[in-house]
Amino acid sequence: MSEPLLKLDGINSFYGPVQVHFDLTLSVERGQIVCLLGGNASGKSTTMKTILGLQRPRSGKVWFDGADITGLSTPQIIRRGIGSVPEARRLFGAMTVRENLLMGAYVRSDKTAIAEDEERVLTLFPRLRERLKQRAGTMSGGEQQMLAMARAMMGRPKLIVMDEPTMGLSPLFVDRVLDLIQTINREGVTIFMVEQNASLALGIAHYGYVLQTGQIALEGPAGDLLSDPRIRDAYLGGATTA
Ligand SMILES: Nc1ncnc2c1ncn2[C@@H]1O[C@H](COP(=O)(O)OP(=O)(O)O)[C@@H](O)[C@H]1O
Ligand SMILES: [Mg+2]
Helix, strand or coil: CCCCCEEEEEEEEEECCEEEEEEEEEEECCCCEEEEEECCCCCHHHHHHHHCCCCCCCEEEEEECCEECCCCCHHHHHHCCEEEECCCCCCCCCCEHHHHHHHCCCCCCCHHHHHHHHHHHHHHCHHHHCCCCCEHHHCCHHHHHHHHHHHHHCCCCCEEEEECCCCCCCHHHHHHHHHHHHHHHHCCCEEEEECCCHHHHHHHCCEEEEEECCEEEEEEEHHHHHCCHHHHHHHCCHHHCC
């Protein structure tokens, strides 16, 4: 297989004296949707923060697109092609949809290309086009999640990392968001997503990892994980879950 787009290699992370990651190693292959599953407090969000340079590992390396990005600042990392859809979306609620979208391009200066990308993103997310002047904070949770994804696309990322993109959404919007993740992926963007809902995430992913107290307990192609009794028991509510 070719070199992965993203690789975490032997990451040890701490919050003060408390260790969160224990020699965490994982890879995200180019072009794939990869999900990171795991229970509460297993270290999923810290993994995302580590990739984005928001949390420095005490040891270990983060490799992206062939380069060591460990220790780079978050803007430097974003400029190299990593977009983020953070936990709880983190939009600017008082700003309009359009202003939020353009924030996603703040590391860029190529005005013509930004305008082209805005058009491309609004074609993918037609619902946002109707609401360009609406304040982001007045939209529904599902619409805000779409805006967060569209904003991430505006940075022309090679990889988008997402922390629990379906959290708190109504079932209808959960499906819509999962569809859009696949659409974005088909546009050529690699996706690394954290999800609580294992069956939904594995339903769209190519590959999955299960994090348990800061270590990978299980990994494999999504289809294999879906039928793995260990996953079914731990995350899919046992054999009764289809
Ligand atoms: N800023 C922080 N300071 C101290 N401890 C933290 C901080 N953020 C997270 N933790 C702790 O680190 C562990 C892993 O957290 P997190 O990565 O958010 O897990 P998850 O996303 O899997 O629920 C938890 O025990 C959490 O309480
Ligand atoms: Mg979390």
